[in-house]
Amino acid sequence: MSEVAQDVTEEEIDLAGANAVIDKYLDMKGALMPVLQAIQEHYGYIPEPTVHLVAERLNVYASQIYGVLTFYAQFHLEPRGKYIVRVCMGTACHVKGAGRIAETLTERLGIGHAETTEDLKFTAEYVACIGACGMAPVIMVNDATYGSLTVQKMDEVIQKYQAMD
Ligand code: FES
Structure with missing residues (x-):
């Protein structure tokens, strides 16, 4: 498969930080909230590609994650100012x-x-x-x-x- 045909995410984000966070909480019950909180702490917001990464690695639907993110005012889906x-x-x-x-x-x-x-x-x-x-x-x-x-x-x-x- 050529590189062009690969699924390219619009937002260029280094996912190493998010993967490290998920590694830490992977075996924990109810990991979703602490994972999202730690991801926001790391990036300052929740970048969209991390939502899909969390969905895949914690085996939950992305729609469930968006539900959580929109329900709790503490989460931000856009970069925020210093x-x-x-x-x-x-x-x-x-x-x-x-x-x-x-x-x-x-x-x-x-x-x-x-x-x-x-x-x-x-x-x-x-x-x-x-x-x-x-x-x-x-x-x-x-x-x-x-x-x-x-x-x-x-x-x-x-x-x-x-x-x-
Ligand atoms: S109304 Fe109470 S601090 Fe502004």
């Missing part, structure tokens, strides 16, 4: 101008909810109350919380992360 910017859209933040904060993010980085910049540096997520209402409006960048935001403060936060690797 910095996840969570904009709180809860009531307190909404009242204090969360919409303007989200707009600022879109104006500066060109991304809205669930979108990622092309350089894979930032992903935006609009979320429900993150429990810091006293500091509304609030965003989180990865684990760091920034409150009492104005457009100017938001700009400063964005610039700070843009300047970082």
